Amino acid sequence: MSINEIQDQVIEDFSWYEDWTDKYEYIIDLGKTLEPLDEQFKKDENLIIGCQSKVWLHAYMDANVLKFNADSDAIITKGIIGLLIKVFSGHAPQEIADADLYFLDQIGLQEHLSPNRANGLVSMVKQIRTYGVAYSNLKS
Amino acid sequence: MHSTILTKQFDVQAIREDFPILKIKVHNKPLVYFDNAASTQKPQSVIDKITEVYTSQYANIHRGVHHLSQLGTGLYEETRKTVQNFIHAQSEKEIIYTKGTTDGINLLAYAWSAAYLKSGDEILITALEHHSNIIPWQLACQRHGAILKVVPVQDDGSILIEDVKKNLTEKTKLFAFTHVSNALGTINPIADFVEAAKSVGAHTLIDCAQSIQHIPVDVQAFGCDFLAFSGHKLYGPTGIGILYGKEKLLEEIPPFQGGGDMIKDVKFEKTSYNELPFKFEAGTPHITGAIALKQAIDYVQNIGIELIHAHEDEVLRYATTQILQIDGVRIIGQAPHKTSVLSFLIDGTHPYDIGVLLDQQGIAVRTGHHCAQPIMDQYCIPGTCRASFAVYNTLEEVDIFIAGLKKATKMLL
Ligand SMILES: Cc1ncc(COP(=O)(O)O)c(C=O)c1O
Numbered sequence: 001m002s003i004n005e006i007q008d009q010v011i012e013d014f015s016w017y018e019d020w021t022d023k024y025e026y027i028i029d030l031g032k033t034l035e036p037l038d039e040q041f042k043k044d045e046n047l048i049i050g051c052q053s054k055v056w057l058h059a060y061m062d063a064n065v066l067k068f069n070a071d072s073d074a075i076i077t078k079g080i081i082g083l084l085i086k087v088f089s090g091h092a093p094q095e096i097a098d099a100d101l102y103f104l105d106q107i108g109l110q111e112h113l114s115p116n117r118a119n120g121l122v123s124m125v126k127q128i129r130t131y132g133v134a135y136s137n138l139k140s
Numbered sequence: 141m142h143s144t145i146l147t148k149q150f151d152v153q154a155i156r157e158d159f160p161i162l163k164i165k166v167h168n169k170p171l172v173y174f175d176n177a178a179s180t181q182k183p184q185s186v187i188d189k190i191t192e193v194y195t196s197q198y199a200n201i202h203r204g205v206h207h208l209s210q211l212g213t214g215l216y217e218e219t220r221k222t223v224q225n226f227i228h229a230q231s232e233k234e235i236i237y238t239k240g241t242t243d244g245i246n247l248l249a250y251a252w253s254a255a256y257l258k259s260g261d262e263i264l265i266t267a268l269e270h271h272s273n274i275i276p277w278q279l280a281c282q283r284h285g286a287i288l289k290v291v292p293v294q295d296d297g298s299i300l301i302e303d304v305k306k307n308l309t310e311k312t313k314l315f316a317f318t319h320v321s322n323a324l325g326t327i328n329p330i331a332d333f334v335e336a337a338k339s340v341g342a343h344t345l346i347d348c349a350q351s352i353q354h355i356p357v358d359v360q361a362f363g364c365d366f367l368a369f370s371g372h373k374l375y376g377p378t379g380i381g382i383l384y385g386k387e388k389l390l391e392e393i394p395p396f397q398g399g400g401d402m403i404k405d406v407k408f409e410k411t412s413y414n415e416l417p418f419k420f421e422a423g424t425p426h427i428t429g430a431i432a433l434k435q436a437i438d439y440v441q442n443i444g445i446e447l448i449h450a451h452e453d454e455v456l457r458y459a460t461t462q463i464l465q466i467d468g469v470r471i472i473g474q475a476p477h478k479t480s481v482l483s484f485l486i487d488g489t490h491p492y493d494i495g496v497l498l499d500q501q502g503i504a505v506r507t508g509h510h511c512a513q514p515i516m517d518q519y520c521i522p523g524t525c526r527a528s529f530a531v532y533n534t535l536e537e538v539d540i541f542i543a544g545l546k547k548a549t550k551m552l553l
Contacts, residue, residue, distance in 0.1 A: 028551060052491070052507060075490065076497075
C-alpha cells in the first residue's frame with residue numbers, strides 16, 4: 001500500500017470510534033503494544049527533545065525501503081508514534097520525503113502536532129522526512 | 141479583620157458570573173479551568189474597560205495637550221495610584237510599569253547590577269525560583285564577574301531560614317526570591333528572609349508573580365527593596381506588569397532602556413533623565429493594559445484579598461484530600477504553608493498523558509516542568525501535572541477534576 005492508502009485506511013478505522021474515550025483507548029493500546037525499541041537505539045543521537053515528553057527515533061534501510069522504530073516516555077505520544085510508523089515505515093525514501101501528512105487532522109489528533117504541545121512529535125515528523133530526503137539523495 | 145470576613149459574603153457563583161469565559165465548552169464539556177498559575181481569566185469589567193479605552197478614551201499619553209491625551213494620561217496615572225495603595229508603597233514614584241514579572245526582573249538585572257554589582261560579589265536566589273528569576277541573574281553575574289548562589293529546598297518544598305542565613309555573606313549584594321513557588325505552591329516566610337538579608341546589608345527582590353493574586357502584599361510590612369508582578373495573573377491584561385522599588389534605590393540606579401518619555405533634556409553631548417518613575421519607562425507603553433489593570437485590582441479589592449485567600453485555601457485543601465484517595469498519587473510540594481497550587485504525579489503515568497486525557501474532558505491543567513527545571517531535577521522528575529486555583533473555582537469543579545483524573549488513570553493503567 002502507498003502512504004496515502006494507509007492514511008486513508010487509518011481515517012476509515014477511526015471513523016468507527018464514536019467518542020474520544022474509544023479513540024484514546026485505541027491510541028493508548030497502540031502505545032502499549034508498539035514494538036519496543038532496542039535499548040541500544042535509545043541513545044542521545046536518536047533522542048528528539050520536546051520539553052514534555054521524549055521521543056527516540058531509529059531509522060534504517062531494509063532492502064529498498066526505509067524503516068522506522070521509535071519509543072517515547074509518554075504512552076499517548078507513543079501511540080501516535082505507532083500511527084506514524086504504520087504510515088511512514090517501509091516505503092521508498094523518496095515517497096517518505098514527498099508525503100503529505102493529512103490523517104492526523106482528519107482523525108482529530110492534529111493538536112498533538114501543534115508546537116504548543118512540545119511533545120517531540122513535531123520534530124519526529126520533521127526527522128522522518130529528513131531521513132527520507134537523506135536516503136533518497138544517497139541512492140541517486 | 142475578623143469582622144470583615146464575617147460581614148462580607150463570599151458568593152462564588154456570583155463571582156463566576158463576572159467571568160464570561162467560564163461559560164464556554166471545551167470538547168463539548170463545561171470548562172474547568174485549573175491553569176490559573178499560568179494565567180488567570182478576566183472579569184467583564186476588565187474586558188469592558190479595554191473596549192472602552194479603544195472606543196472612546198485612547199491616545200498616546202504624557203505628550204499631547206489635546207483632550208484625549210490628557211484623558212488617557214489621567215487614567216494611566218490613576219492605575220499607578222491604585223497599585224501604590226494596593227501594595228502600600230510610599231509614593232507613586234516607586235511604581236514602575238513593565239511588561240510583566242520577567243521584564244521587571246530583567247530591568248533590575250541590568251540597571252541595578254550596573255550600579256551595585258562588582259566582580260567577586262554574590263547574588264543569592266533559591267532553588268524554588270522560576271526561570272525568570274534565575275537566568276537574568278546568571279547573565280548579570282557573567283557580565284560583572286559575580287557569583288550566583290542558591291539556597292537549597294527541603295524535600296517537602298519549604299526553605300529553612302537557617303539555610304538562607306548560611307548562604308548570606310557580607311559579599312551578598314542581593315537576595316532575590318519568590319514569595320510563592322509556581323511549581324509547588326510553597327509560601328516563603330518573606331519577612332524572615334528580608335530580615336536575614338538586611339543583616340548582611342544585601343538588597344532584596346521578591347518575585348510576587350504567584351502571590352499578588354492570593355495573599356496580601358505589603359511592601360512596608362515585607363520591608364523589601366524591590367518587588368515584581370504581572371497583571372495577567374491578577375485577572376488583568378497581558379503585557380502589563382509592575383516593578384516596585386524603594387525610591388532612594390531607584391534614584392541611584394541608571395536607566396535601563398533609552399527612548400521617548402524617559403528624558404528631561406536631550407543634547408548629543410549629554411541627556412538628563414526624567415524623574416521617577418518615568419526614568420524607567422522608555423517608549424510608548426501598554427497604555428490600555430495599564431488602564432485596565434486598575435479594574436483588575438479594583439475587582440480583587442472589592443471582594444477582598446483575605447476572602448479570596450480563604451476561599452482558595454478551602455479549594456486547595458479539598459482538592460488535596462480528594463486527590464489522595466486515588467491510588468498511586470504523589471503530591472509534589474507539601475510545605476506546611478502553601479497556596480493554590482496542587483502539583484502531582486500518578487505512579488506509572490506520564491504527566492503529558494494525564495494532561496491530554498483531562499483536556500478531552502474539558503479540564504485545563506498544566507503539565508511539564510513549569511519553567512522551574514532546577515526544582516524538578518531535585519525531585520528527579522521531568523515534570524508534574526499542576527492544578528492551580530483562582531477566586532472563581534469551586535468544590536464542584538474539584539469533584540469533576542477528580543472524576544476526570546480517575547477516568548484518565550483507568551485508561552492509562
Ligand atoms: C514565580 C513566577 N515568576 C515569574 C513568572 C514570569 O511571569 P511573566 O511570564 O508574566 O513575566 C512566573 C510566571 O509563570 C512565575 O510563576
